[in-house]
Amino acid sequence: MPGTGAPRAARRRIWLVSGLVALAVIASSVTWLVVSRAEDREERLAANQRQLARACAGLLPAELGAFVPDDKPGVLDEFGTMLRPREESRALLDCTLSWGGGGDAWEPDARARVRAEAVLTRTTGPALDGSFGLPLPDSALGAVSTDDRLTGSAVSASLLADCPKGLTGRVRPSRDLLVTVDLPSAADDEYDVPRADRLLASRTAVRVADWVAKKQGCGGRPLKAGAAAPAKAAKLCSWLSPKALRLAPGEWKSDRNAATYSRRTGVCGGRLDDSSPAEELAVKAVGAQSWSGVLAGGAYDSHRGGSHVPVPGDRAEAGKPVTIQESGDDPLLALWARSRCAAGPTYHRVTVTPQIGFTDGPQSGTTVLEPRERRQLSRKARAVLDRYLVAPDGWPRRAHCRDTKVMGEVAQWRG
Incomplete structure (x- = not known):
């Protein structure tokens, strides 16, 4: 029919413009959603990093920032008489910060824990195997161990330190302070945990021990100062002579x-x-x-x-x-x-x-x-x-x- 070409062309132009506008709206919405989610992740990451810096009296190492996620909040559980005064607790400090996991997961994606307690009578001390990696006075004893996790691995440090003036907060004073530290490692298994991760656990244990000793006023020089060089053990076992003791001959x-x-x-x-x-x-x-x-x-x-x-x-x-x-x-x-x-x-x-x-x-x-x-x-x-x-x-x-x-x-x- 004559005269119908122009209206049809006009309608096509209207549909085309409407489609372009719709596409623009959709693209804008998607862009806004992506930007919004990116901003949410940045805010979550920043909040988790602030939590890491404040948690556990600020004693957790900043290097753990590598494990802080940007999609889930950290879970903090802390107690102890030095974190919450007048609280009845066996621990002076017991604090755990973990990220990820939850639901049906067996364990969090990463977890850090520090604990300090006054030893009253008896304990099983750190192994005397030289694994601590940092110089300690002969009044202190430290060791480091590693373990596998479902994802990655973990490194633990234990430190038994002396407080000559005594620790308070228990039924009676004690001069023995036991610190344990558990930190995550990105190594695939316990045998691949690098020396840097082991030393990080040792330094954190020393930091916790010095913080507790200073707050408690229990005496002793700071362990981190390294003032007392460890006594050498070269001759500690020289008495063990198979010949002098008439043991089995041989190598x-x-x-x-x-x-x-x-x-x-x-x-x-x-x-x-x-x-x-x-x-x-x-x-x-x-x-x-x-x-x-x-x-x-x-x-x-x-x-x-x-x-x-x-x-x-x-x-x-x-x-x-x-x-x-x-x-x-x-x-x-x-x-x-x-x-x-x-x-x-x-x-x-x-x-x-x-x-x-x-x-x-x-x-x-x-x-x-x-x-x-x-x-x-x-x-x-x-x-x-x-x-x-x-x-x-x-x-x-x-x-x-x-x-x-x-x-x-x-x-x-x-x-």
Whole structure:
């Protein structure tokens, strides 16, 4: 029909313009939504970073910012008498900050925790393995360990420090401060945790200990100052001479020797190299360890739980043959003693491990220890203890131990 072309063209132009306007509105909305979400993420990230800086009395390291998410809020749980005065708590400080997880997740994506508490009587102290990585005075003891998580890994530091003027906030004062720190690591597993992450945990533990000591006014110089260089342990175990003690001849290697001197605990050990054959009942391994102060009770309780502490007057098997059953662990004889040393009441434990061959006959996997052989092992254990106690550079002398009393033996073999 004539004259219809122009209206149709006009309608097409209207539809086109309307479509372009709609597209522009949609694009604008999408852009606004993207910008809005980006701003929300930036605000969330900033809020989480502020939370990290304030949490746990500001004691968490800034390096944890790498774990702070921009899509979920951090979850903070903190308590303790030094965070909330007059609160009844075993801890001076106990604070956990975590990110992610929730719902059906087994654990958060990342978690940091610091805890400080006054030790009243006994505890299991950090391992004396040199893992702490920072110099400490001989009154302090620290160690670092690692662990796997579902995502990444974690690094933990423990630190036992001295507060000469005492800590308050418990039923009675204590001069022993125990700090534990758990931090996340981006390493794929515990064996790949870098040294920087381990040192970060150690530095955080020192920071917490110094903060608590300063706030409590409990005395002692700051650990971070590094004023007291650690005593060298090079000669701590030089007393352990296989030749002087008439142990199994051959090549010996050290076993768990202390890396530095600590007046809280010491450890020495030696073992015959596997390539060196030993005669029957020759001593092929020797160990000596001491625990002092609050570590003494914890160590004794730990061994008592396995029935590995002496029972007064129990020498029933010393005068008769004993059948020993092969169990997978080397049979050994332990000798215990107690003293008073620089850090307080102390337990000493020395062990001798004999070479024992088990039969292949009718009573497979057994051997018989005669009374004279048992007495021979007792003499070896006493010789090790005596030499350990009087060695000029050994732990007992360095720790000024006195009033030593022998407590008794423990035969750690399965009859």
